[in-house]
Amino acid sequence: MNGADQTDWKDSIQNLKRAFIGYDDTHQFGKKFKNEVRIGDVILIAQGQNSNKKFFLCGFVDSHAKYERVKGTPDVAQNRKLKFTIPKERLNQLGLDFNNSTWGESRQPATLYHLKPNEVEADHEIVRLLSAELNQQIIKQLMENIKLSEDRQFQIKVLWSKFKDGIKEKNKDINNQQIESVINEWSLYKDKIINDTLSLDEYTNILGSHTATMPGGYLCNFLERTTRVVLGSSKPGNAENFEVKLNNDNQNYFIKSLGKPNANREEAEAYFNDTVKEVVSSIVMASDPLEKIRLVGGANYSAKQILMKLAVLDSLKDFLYMYSSQPIDELYNEFIDGDAENDFEKNHQVCIVAKELLEVNDNDRGELILLSRFLWTYVNSKAIADRDNPNVIMYGPPGTGKTYTVVNSLDFVCQGDSSRYEVLQFHPSFTYEDFIEGIKPKGVSKDGNIRFELVNGVFKNFCIKAKKSPEKDFYFIVDEINRANLSTVFGETLLLLENDYRHNGDDSKNLIRTQYATLIEDLIKEDEKAYQHLAYTIDNGEVKFGVPKNVFFIGMMNDVDKSIDAFDLALRRRFKWIRKDCDYDVIEENTRFKDKDDFINMDQYIKACEKLNNYISEDLGLGKSYEFGHSFFMKISHIAKRKEITSNNAGVLFDLHLRPTLNEYLRAVFAESELDNRLNEALSRFKDAMR
Structure with missing residues (x-):
């Protein structure tokens, strides 16, 4: 390429954040660029002699190679997108020393070199400096793309502070002891994996067997059960997903990928040595978290949760200790405006953002454990009710933890402020008067007659309280909701539960007159101070009622109760239904x-x-x-x-x-x-x- 072309290409590299090579895949370097460079690898683009090298861009490979002319470039070339890039100005400040490295002296920009940090000291130092800077770029760019509003960030910080304060020192000490024990036990497995001496019996076995002598008995059980106390559950769904598993007869083996349910030991040994050990050792020996992410994602291994746990054990500060897709997806979608597709990559990025946001100490293993538990509690608490679905019914068989889940989640979300939620139980005699408003006996008069007064029901009073604090969320919980006559209990207020008919507090929209509105108006005229509390709001002299947007309504019921039929269609369609079965x-x-x-x-x-x-x-x-x-x-x-x-x-x-x-x-x-x-x-x- 001529000088003008070189300048154009250098500009394209920096502006488009891509790596280019002019060869197609028929040339040795073009073939290497296409077939040997992998997504997640790091590419450094530089030119010149090792003693005076000029840098242009460094970043993680984020796409497969394409031979095309990209808009804004001088010509056709193979290209790969890069992400979390280090710009040339910063690269030239890092003091990278390529003397005695495996990077050659060639001035050709199309020459490829593969650094060997595990073999060459100079390469090791280059990779160390680049890795540290790339990690800073990841943090910087992720925090720039954070989706959380400043208010939400503040709320999460308050929740985190409250959560930590609620952990007793005794329990913190137990966490530290347990993680120390797990890491020490893991080192026994790690040494065998690195030295290639891990045996089939040490990978899969039966608890209680005389050959199950390692921590947790054997590696699969150690990863699934022994470590879960501090590193969370990584249950693979079925033990067959470990790819090779000793059957209960303690003789034959299940080999999933080969479709052999009763393979002999010789077959199991061969498959374990040729396939499973390579997957396990590659993840354990990888030092960079992004390399671990790539290896886990690309592994031909069914129990990805177990591989994630394997990676976590050596990178406690780089990942959250959760392994199922749903909570990770929910956290990622709430926290980050990004395009990560791999669950483990999402996990890593959420971990980075959460640590930065909550100022978590990387070197405090106990705090890292609490961070994962906090985010697990946070995401599961959010799942109960949200702005899009403010009305929820949790139903299922008895003993499935409906009430326990709701009350504990709300205690967390409300930061222990019990004034923000109300729990009551419906029964067949529960009425509109109990729920909204009505005339009830209030003692005996001086002449011995029963005295009746107009009083607010529990839900109306709750709505009045929520209206006074629109910046906070309030939760109204009804246990055994189907035991009352629901149409009678809700009356004309049923419509107001719908999301589109909630009162926002700023205007008179979505307000209605209840059946006792006229009586309340008369009482207020008679004695405003004594009866003002009966009104949700007064709009142009008229007493009206509404359900604030910050009120979430959560009902619970056992669906073996035939009174589930109390839910007519008008009620059913206004609620999000969440089933809870035996877990x-x-x-x-x-x-x-x-x-x-x-x-x-x-x-x-x-x-x-x-x-x-x-x-x-x-x-x-x-x-x-x-x-x-x-x-x-x-x-x-x-x-x-x-x-x-x-x-x-x-x-x-x-x-x-x-x-x-x-x-x-x-x-x-x-x-x-x-x-x-x-x-x-x-x-x-x-x-x-x-x-």
Whole structure:
């Protein structure tokens, strides 16, 4: 290229933030640029002798190679987009020393060199300086693209401060002890992985086996269960997703990718050594978090959650300790205006923004644990109700944690300010007068007659309180909402619950007159000071009522209750419906022997719980609404006397906590003479699964 062309290309590189090479893939360098450079790799564009090198751009590869003429460039060339780039001005300030590096002396801009930081000291120092600067560019550019408003940032900071203040010093010490223990145990596995001495038995095994001698027994169990106490749950959905798994017969192996459910040990050894070990070792040996992200995303391995946990163990400060897509997606979409597609990349970017926003100390492992727990609580609390769906019904079988979830989430969101939420329980005699307003007996007069007064109902008073603090969110929670006559309770105010008919406090739109509005006006004329509190607002002399935009209405109910029919279509369409079923992950993660240690056969117990619920919903034909919630099954913690749950333990749990409820369910469907047989069959299914 002539001088003018070189100047144009240098301008294009900096303006378009792309790496270009003039060769197509028939040339050795063009072929290397296309096939060997990977997304996530770092490209440094420079020219000149090592003693006097000029830099133009550095960044992470963000696209595959294309041979084309990009608008704004002099000619056709292969190109790759770069992101989180370091501009030339900053590059030339870093003091990069290429003497004795593997970068050649060629002046040709189309020559490719591959630095070797693990082999060459000069290369190592160049990569160290570039990595540090690239990390700063990532932080800078992510914070520039943050979506959170200043008000929302302040709210999250307050929540974080409150959350940390609520953690007892004793629990902080426990967190620090547990993470220290996990890291020490992990080092035993890491050494074997790096030295290529990790065996098949140390990767997959059966707890209690004489060969399961590593921390957690074996690596898969260590990653899934042992580490979850401080690094969160990375449950892969099914143990088969570990790609190679020892079967319960302690002899044959399941090899997923080969479609072999009963492979022999020789086949399992070969697959483990040729495939699984390479995936695991590449992630462990990668030092850069972005390289780990690329390796996890590109791995031919089903349990990506486990690979993410593997990466987290060596990069505690670079990732959040959460591994499922939904919470990560929600946090990313709320926090960042970006285009990351890989879940692990989103995780990394949210972690960077959260640490910067909340001023988290990278070197404080305990605080990093709290950060992940805080964001997990935050995203799950937000999921209950939002501005787009201010009215929510949570429904499902008894014991699925509906009330627990709502109350704990709101205590977090409201920063412990209980004045911002109201919890009550509906019952068949609950009326419009209790809810909105009505005339009620208020004691006895001097002459012995019952004295009646007009009073506000609990919801109207709550709306009046919320209207006075429009900058805060308020939550009205109704348990067993379907037990009252809902159309009668809501009356003419039902329309006001809809998002489009909420009162914004600034005008008279979306206000209505209630049935006692005229009486309230008369009372205010008679004694304004005594009766002013009865009015939500007075609009041009008329008493009116509205539901403020900052009020969220949350109802809960067990859908085995036939009074669910109380919800007519007019009510149903005004609510977002969230179903809560038995969550077997909750059983696994929160059921402990003496509230401390893991049960060694928790997998087997969970399968027993699933079999019982399947028998109820499918074999008995009762449906999922009649299954038992996880809180019933978690009572095994106080029944089992050893770290292994026995068939007899399951029988005791059934007789004490499950039989009475199931008996009532069956009584409505089967003849009295059939009940004992059905109950005994349910017990048998439950106990047999534990043998």
